[in-house]
Amino acid sequence: MKNGLSICLLIFPFILMAQKEVGYLVSDKGEKIIFYENASGEEVRSNNNVLKGDVNLTAQFVHYFNADGKHKKFKQAEVAEIKFDNKEYLKLPIGSFGAVRLQEVIAYNDDYILTNYYHKAFYFFVFEKEEMEMEEKLQNHSNNKKKDMKLLEKKIEPYFNNCPELIARIEKGIEDSNYKREVIDDVIILKNNLFRYVSNFQCTN
Numbered sequence: 122m123k124n125g126l127s128i129c130l131l132i133f134p135f136i137l138m139a140q141k142e143v144g145y146l147v148s149d150k151g152e153k154i155i156f157y158e159n160a161s162g163e164e165v166r167s168n169n170n171v172l173k174g175d176v177n178l179t180a181q182f183v184h185y186f187n188a189d190g191k192h193k194k195f196k197q198a199e200v201a202e203i204k205f206d207n208k209e210y211l212k213l214p215i216g217s218f219g220a221v222r223l224q225e226v227i228a229y230n231d232d233y234i235l236t237n238y239y240h241k242a243f244y245f246f247v248f249e250k251e252e253m254e255m256e257e258k259l260q261n262h263s264n265n266k267k268k269d270m271k272l273l274e275k276k277i278e279p280y281f282n283n284c285p286e287l288i289a290r291i292e293k294g295i296e297d298s299n300y301k302r303e304v305i306d307d308v309i310i311l312k313n314n315l316f317r318y319v320s321n322f323q324c325t326n
Contacts, residue, residue, distance in 0.1 A: 140188050143175045144205020146195060154195065156185040156205055165192050176205045178223060180240040197223050209321050211236070213248065214255065227316050228287050230324035233280040243313050245272075247280050256280065263314040269295045272315070284324035294318045 140157040147153050156176050163186075165172040167179055177184040182194040183203065200223060203210040210223040215238060224236035224246065233256065234248045242264075247257040257276050262269055273291055281287050294317030303310040 140186075140190060144203070144208075146183060146185075146200050147202040148195075149199050149201050151201075154185075155188070157188050157190070159186050160190060163192065167194075176203075178203075178210070178225075178239060180222075183223070207321060213246070213253065215244075215246075215259070226321050227319055228281065228284070228322040228324060230281060230284055235277060235281065237313065237316055239311075243311065243315070245277075245315070247277070263298075263312060264300070266295055266298070266300050266314075269315045281324060287319065287322055287324055290318045290322070291315060 140160065142155050143158050144156040145153055146156070159175045162173075165177070165184060167182070167184065172179070172184050175186060178197070181197055183197060183200060184192065184194050187193050197212075198221075200210075201212065203223060209226045211226060211234075212221050213224050213236060214220065215222050215224075222238060222240075224238045227235040227237050227245065229235065229250070232250055234250055234253075236246045236248065238244045238246065243262050245257070245260045245262055246255060248254065249256055257280075260272055260276055262272055270292075273288070273295070277291065278288055294314060298312065298314035298317055300314060303312075
């Protein structure tokens with residue numbers, strides 16, 4: 122009995138200390154890397170970016186934490202797929218020169234995909250779904266409330282006019298957001314105001 126109790130006492134703390142899995146990436150070579158919770162709440166600085174939370178994407182890297190709670194990064198160019206926190210990222214073109222980057226899927230219907238891309242600022246794209254051709258490219262957003270409302274009306278709604286719930290969620294994000302610039306330790310904190318309440322949203326006809 123005493124031996125059994127001792128084993129239980131040894132195993133139980135180990136279970137409590139286990140890191141929580143929050144997502145994964147799959148590399149171009151098929152390697153799967155698990156993301157773990159940033160249990161300590163560590164903030165990471167990278168090229169004047171302050172990175173918070175469990176997983177972050179900058180222009181060239183995916184930042185995450187391993188099972189030991191250590192910050193790691195992986196080259197975006199070598200990633201095939203990412204999933205975490207109910208979000209999905211696809212490697213898609215960002216211009217006409219063949220460059221591809223991971224873009225967050227914001228919403229999709231039968232014909233189009235709306236994505237978000239970050240490189241020192243936020244941009245969105247609209248892709249035609251069948252051929253993945255760009256319909257709207259490098260639309261800078263989340264800097265100005267009036268501009269975001271106009272972008273929604275002119276650059277998003279025409280492709281998703283059959284999806285009123287999506288439009289309503291984006292409108293609410295714009296209305297609820299404070300567009301005032303926030304600076305912490307001389308670093309500008311950027312907020313994705315336009316897509317504040319939307320990610321990987323499926324529109325149903």
